[in-house]
Amino acid sequence: MTTSPRFGVNYTPSKGWFHHWLDFDLDDVRADLDSIAALGLDHVRVFPLWPLFQPNRTLIRPRAVEQLVELADAAAERGLDVAVDGLQGHLSSFDFQPSWTVSWHRRNMFTDPDVVDGQAAYLRTLAAALADRPAFLGMTLGNEINQFSGDPHPDPDRITPAQAERWLRRMLDACEQGAPGRMHLHAEYDASWYVDDHPFTPAHAARLGAVTAVHSWVFNGTAQRYGADSPATGQHAAYMIELSKAWAEDPHRPVWLQEVGAPAPHIPADRAAGFTRTTIAAALDCPGVWGVTWWCSHDVDRALADFPELEYTLGLLTNDRRVKPAGREIARIVEELRAGNGRAAPRTTALVVDLPDDAAGRSLCGPGGAVFEAFMRLSTEGVRPTTVLAGRAADPSHLAARGITRLVTVDDAGVGRRASPSSRASS
Incomplete structure (x- = not known):
């Protein structure tokens, strides 16, 4: 990875939120994309709603797929590449599952053979429809779909880690069949990294798919425990990026900071721009970052009911397309990045x-665990730490490939061995 990191945004339509697929208006989409491109960004991540695109297991609506392609073409016309999430799945506290998986047709979405076949057909169809578009980056299986697999979901489809891996491999294969050679991946919320018995594991995230996706949200207990202005809060995204590398088999595997945002009130509105700069600067100080994709493009219209309060104000732009302080900060950062020298230097100190x-x-x-606190203590002491699993700490070839010359244990960092599971549900 010799080029500078990519900078983009998760596209939340300004009119109708993701319900815009019900009343798809290409002119509105174009206006939204114009406001995104004006910030200097280079890609968008977009979200079909699974029940609207595949309302029956054997019906993938051709017109919905055409509208997705129209959106992708409109983005390309504005210099924006497009990454597409398939199984939505879960967005901003709302679940979107087709009727053929719930209620009278209740089936485990990860293990039922008919459901899995239907999902694979859907992902393959979307990927194939976009395969010849140069601006198409690739498919993400779904947005934080791991939240369906366990607590705190009110009605989870429980599975084992082995079943999770089989499902991930089948879905990634379907994407590859539809669009060979594109950047296909999966993305989970931080239970994969922080919750002991969660079936989606760090190894899944760091080894399956083209890149590792990280979703960094400081309302997971980080901002509550350490404070909005704390080093731990500002370094959280960088920490997740570097933590992911402990489980990666490829020492040069790219990491995509696919979601990160400034959630109020955990990050007060008057500190959003500062948090944005601190977070991105820390992330860009991590080698191997494919890109940063902010959540999200436009605020949620307050005419829409029942969202958690923090979800209404996460946009870089208001829902009438006015640029907010965080959006101006992102635009400045992108301009500075393009005038800079690209990639971060290796991190030579590894926390075991x-x-x-x-x-x-x-x-x-x-947050509150020994590894987390040791990493943050090292960071505040001016060290640029990464991480390595204990099982690889004695492998000189692995350490050399990553540029690691010094190993530090939790005890070396002066942190007692304690744990505190993440409190975040998902968003």
Whole structure:
């Protein structure tokens, strides 16, 4: 990875939120994309709603797929590449599952053969429809779809880690069949990294798919525990990026900071621009970052009911397309980045994560846990830490490939071994 990191935004339509697919208006989409491109960004991540695109297991609506392609073409006309999430799935506290998976047709979405076949057909169809578009980056299986697999979801489809891996491999294969050679991946919320018994694991995130996706949200207990202006809050995204590398088999595997935002009131509105700059600067100080994709483009219209309060104000732009302070800050950062020298230097000090490959005990990595606190202590002392699993700490070839010349244990960092699982549900 020799080029500068990519900068983009998760596209939340200004009119109708993701319900805009019900009343798709290409002119409105074009106006939204114009306001995004004006910030100097280079890509968008877009979200079809699964029940609207595949209302029956054997019906993938051609017109809905055409509208997705129209959106992608409109983005390309404005110099924006397009990444597409498939199984929505879950967005901003709302679940979107087709009727053929719930209620009278209740089936486990990860293990039922008919459901899995239907999902694979859907992902393959979307990928194939976009495969010949040069601006198409690739598919993400769905947005934080791991939240369906366990607590705190009110009606989870429980699975084992082995079943999660089989499902991920099948879905990624379907995307590759539809659009060979594109950047296909999966993305989970931070339970994968911080919750001991969660079936989607760090190894899944760091080894399956083209890149590792990280979703960094400081309302997961970080801002509550350490404060909005704390180093831990400002470094959280960088920490997740570097934590992911402990489980990666490829020492040069790219990491995509696919979601990060400034949620109020955890980050007060008058501090959003500062948090944005601090967070992005820390993330860009991590080598191997494919890109940063902010959540989200436009605020949610307050005419829409029942969203958690923080979801209404996460946009870089208002829902009437006015640029907000965080949006202006993003635009400045992008301009500075393009005038800079690109990639971060290697991080030569590695914090040893004394966990097994299957991440049993991974709550040590969450806010308040020993690994988390040791990393933050090193950071505040001026060290630029990364992480390495204890099982690889004695592998000189692995360390050399990553540029690691110094190992530090939790005890070396002066942190007692304690754990505090993440409190975040999902968003």
